[in-house]
Amino acid sequence: MTPAAFSVxxxxxxSMLILILVVLGGISLYRIGMDMFPDIEFPLxxxxxxxxxxSPEDVExxxxxxxxxxxxxxxxVKKLTATSKEGVASVMVEFEWGTNLDAAxxxxxxxxxxxxxxxxxxxxxxxxxxxxxxxxxxxxYSITSGKRTSMGLRQVGDKTVKPALEQVDGIxxxxxxxxxxxxxxxxxxxxxxxxxxxxIGTVLMKLRGENVNLPGGYFGRFRxxxxxxxxxxxxxxxxxxSVILGHRGGVPIYLRDVGEVFDTSKEVRGLSRNNGLPxxxxxxxxxxxxxxxxxxxTMDAAVRKLQAVLPAxxxxxxxxTQGEFILRLLNAxxxxxxxxxxxxxxxxWLFLRNLRPTxxxxxxxPVSIIxxxxxxxFLGFTLNFITLIGLALAVGMLVDNSIVVIENIYRHMVLGExxxxxxxxxxxxxxxxxxxxxxxxxxxxxxxxxxxxxxGRIFRDLALTVSFGLLASLLVALTIVPMIASRLFKPTExxxxxxxxxxxxWYRRVIGWVLNNQGKTVMLTGVMVVAAxxxxxxxxxKQFMPEMDQRMVRGMxxxxxxxxxxxxxxxxxxxxxxVQEQPEVAGIGAVIGVTQGGxxxxxxxxxxxxxxxxxxxIRMKNRSQRKRTTRQVIDTIRxxxxxxxxxxxxxxxxGMMSMGANPKPISIKLYGDDLNTLARLADTVVARIAAIRDxxxxxxxxxxxxxxFQVRVNRERCAxxxxxxxEVAHTVPGSPGLGTRDD
Numbered sequence: 001m002t003p004a005a006f007s008v009x010x011x012x013x014x015s016m017l018i019l020i021l022v023v024l025g026g027i028s029l030y031r032i033g034m035d036m037f038p039d040i041e042f043p044l045x046x047x048x049x050x051x052x053x054x055s056p057e058d059v060e061x062x063x064x065x066x067x068x069x070x071x072x073x074x075x076x077v078k079k080l081t082a083t084s085k086e087g088v089a090s091v092m093v094e095f096e097w098g099t100n101l102d103a104a105x106x107x108x109x110x111x112x113x114x115x116x117x118x119x120x121x122x123x124x125x126x127x128x129x130x131x132x133x134x135x136x137x138x139x140x141y142s143i144t145s146g147k148r149t150s151m152g153l154r155q156v157g158d159k160t161v162k163p164a165l166e167q168v169d170g171i172x173x174x175x176x177x178x179x180x181x182x183x184x185x186x187x188x189x190x191x192x193x194x195x196x197x198x199x200i201g202t203v204l205m206k207l208r209g210e211n212v213n214l215p216g217g218y219f220g221r222f223r224x225x226x227x228x229x230x231x232x233x234x235x236x237x238x239x240x241x242s243v244i245l246g247h248r249g250g251v252p253i254y255l256r257d258v259g260e261v262f263d264t265s266k267e268v269r270g271l272s273r274n275n276g277l278p279x280x281x282x283x284x285x286x287x288x289x290x291x292x293x294x295x296x297x298t299m300d301a302a303v304r305k306l307q308a309v310l311p312a313x314x315x316x317x318x319x320x321t322q323g324e325f326i327l328r329l330l331n332a333x334x335x336x337x338x339x340x341x342x343x344x345x346x347x348x349w350l351f352l353r354n355l356r357p358t359x360x361x362x363x364x365x366p367v368s369i370i371x372x373x374x375x376x377x378f379l380g381f382t383l384n385f386i387t388l389i390g391l392a393l394a395v396g397m398l399v400d401n402s403i404v405v406i407e408n409i410y411r412h413m414v415l416g417e418x419x420x421x422x423x424x425x426x427x428x429x430x431x432x433x434x435x436x437x438x439x440x441x442x443x444x445x446x447x448x449x450x451x452x453x454x455x456g457r458i459f460r461d462l463a464l465t466v467s468f469g470l471l472a473s474l475l476v477a478l479t480i481v482p483m484i485a486s487r488l489f490k491p492t493e494x495x496x497x498x499x500x501x502x503x504x505x506w507y508r509r510v511i512g513w514v515l516n517n518q519g520k521t522v523m524l525t526g527v528m529v530v531a532a533x534x535x536x537x538x539x540x541x542k543q544f545m546p547e548m549d550q551r552m553v554r555g556m557x558x559x560x561x562x563x564x565x566x567x568x569x570x571x572x573x574x575x576x577x578x579v580q581e582q583p584e585v586a587g588i589g590a591v592i593g594v595t596q597g598g599x600x601x602x603x604x605x606x607x608x609x610x611x612x613x614x615x616x617x618i619r620m621k622n623r624s625q626r627k628r629t630t631r632q633v634i635d636t637i638r639x640x641x642x643x644x645x646x647x648x649x650x651x652x653x654x655g656m657m658s659m660g661a662n663p664k665p666i667s668i669k670l671y672g673d674d675l676n677t678l679a680r681l682a683d684t685v686v687a688r689i690a691a692i693r694d695x696x697x698x699x700x701x702x703x704x705x706x707x708x709f710q711v712r713v714n715r716e717r718c719a720x721x722x723x724x725x726x727e728v729a730h731t732v733p734g735s736p737g738l739g740t741r742d743d
Contacts, residue, residue, distance in 0.1 A: 008424055021374075047090065054087055070111045070114075083701075145315065151180040161282055182265060206244075216229055275588060293326055360484050405482065668685060679702050
């Protein structure tokens with residue numbers, strides 16, 4: 001029994017199977033993850049190590065080069081990119097696609113274990129980071145208040161907001177940026193220390209030794225067991241001032257005798273603002289593999305609950321969420337797919353002028369689409385931009401098989417056969433043909449399944465989505481269409497509308513000319529094909545992903561290395577004023593200076609790397625509320641920013657951060673052994689490129705080292721005085737004028 005015969009004779013059974021298919025598809029659609037792009041494991045690992053206080057030159061010689069030499073011995077390494085910055089060394093390792101990154105990471109870890117004896121003793125343990133879009137912030141929130149101090153805002157962020165956000169399912173961590181952090185400052189009188197013969201190193205050692213809580217094991221007595229602890233941590237400023245540094249003439253010398261203890265705040269190394277007002281920024285990262293949209297929804301609900309319990313003077317606002325961006329993108333793609341399906345139905349009705357076959361096609365489209373989600377879900381796919389493109393592409397092809405079947409069923413009805421017989425015969429006659437046609441179309445996508453690299457990974461999702469859709473449409477055409485036709489179709493209702501007869505007459509004339517002028521037809525076709533290819537190569541713009549008008553723009557403000565935080569803040573304020581002058585801008589957030597991301601942030605380039613850099617988040621109004629596109633607004637902002645020497649302001653699409661995309665589509669690399677020559681040539685290249693029309697924001701990633709004072713110790717004099725180089729080094733940070741900022 002053929003599928004068509006079974007469908008016509010077992011209509012109830014087929015209806016139940018269709019219902020099961022729809023239910024399974026609905027469940028799969030409900031459970032399938034949503035993200036911007038497919039879950040791609042980039043074959044990249046980053047080895048990052050912090051060597052605090054070291055210059056880029058020292059980092060390169062002592063850390064980066066040894067790391068490079070070790071990592072280069074790992075199998076399947078395709079490319080190494082090493083970067084040496086102040087206090088941070090990073091080596092980005094690109095492997096061949098398909099490499100087991102977990103095994104490669106373990107190999108690197110084993111190699112580093114053997115290398116540790118040859119690295120600086122005070123180097124922090126190198127971290128091995130797997131490149132993952134989840135390393136990009138999934139959301140940014142701002143906390144402001146009209147009453148609280150900067151330290152008060154910071155305490156709210158640290159003690160209330162941060163724990164609440166980190167409890168949300170799918171959230172890996174939350175970093176608090178901005179505000180003043182509490183610090184206990186011990187200010188020593190150098191003259192008194194010298195008179196008493198006490199060095200700063202002694203003070204440090206005493207403070208570390210006194211401020212401890214240590215376990216002491218267990219103690220059993222009289223059938224009872226007790227936990228033993230030594231409690232010595234400081235609980236007040238008086239405790240710190242009472243630390244005994246030594247004795248003189250049998251009299252104890254207290255810390256309060258040689259200095260003062262203050263409850264104050266740390267030196268400010270970073271600032272954050274929201275719409276020009278001081279704020280504390282919450283930068284949220286999701287767990288790898290977590291559903292971005294679901295996490296964003298859960299976070300939004302958590303923020304609403306949090307806002308209800310926060311003090312009335314605290315305002316918490318959303319600056320950026322990946323979930324909002326992804327949903328807007330997916331909704332646009334889904335809307336296009338629905339519009340395409342509706343247009344297909346309207347076009348069918350214009351030709352058929354019959355509601356029943358049109359509704360049959362209208363039923364075939366959603367059933368075919370919802371069936372696609374079953375294999376997508378069980379294969380671990382996500383509902384993303386690429387799969388939605390595949391769905392939109394498949395919509396136009398889903399109706400082809402059903403139209404062929406309906407037309408042949410109608411032909412048999414016109415010949416006088418009853419509806420059931422016409423449905424079975426009409427479907428069986430074209431069943432093999434439409435099956436072959438469908439499989440032929442699917443075969444076209446097979447090469448995409450074997451493509452390598454990121455393009456292969458993306459197009460695999462596209463190819464499989466379209467293939468699943470075509471198979472579903474074939475199943476619908478061979479089962480659902482004949483079942484409906486056997487019960488609803490009426491042959492008397494099938495009449496060609498007048499414009500169809502006109503099109504048929506025009507088609508006959510064209511075919512007649514083609515058959516009578518075969519040579520000319522072949523030549524004309526060849527010319528058209530060649531012209532189309534040339535036009536596609538020469539005239540059409542080429543880029544990996546289409547440009548989209550987004551509501552969030554990310555900006556980086558970079559000043560020369562060595563510029564103070566205050567100077568950077570002044571420049572950023574000038575940029576903020578220009579941005580806020582644009583009527584299309586809904587708001588702007590700024591993060592100035594160093595965040596708490598540490599070496600990972602510096603290595604991955606996901607935030608400011610020093611007090612001379614700042615990050616901006618510009619929120620645009622909805623597209624319906626503005627006349628200009630985001631690009632036009634940014635071009636205006638770029639042209640109105642004051643031209644300051646050494647200041648770079650670079651804008652990029654914040655939405656593409658979720659894929660870890662590089663906002664710079666073109667990169668030019670210079671190689672050489674002399675850094676000074678490379679720096680000079682890089683500046684020349686940037687200047688020449690900047691003169692090219694339509695080029696914006698060219699920059700060199702070479703950063704000159706920060707100005708520094710070097711203390712060179714006379715070892716012989718130290719030896720005669722009975723002190724070591726280490727003691728001198730510990731004394732330097734406490735010297736007058738050091739550790740302070742001269743504004």
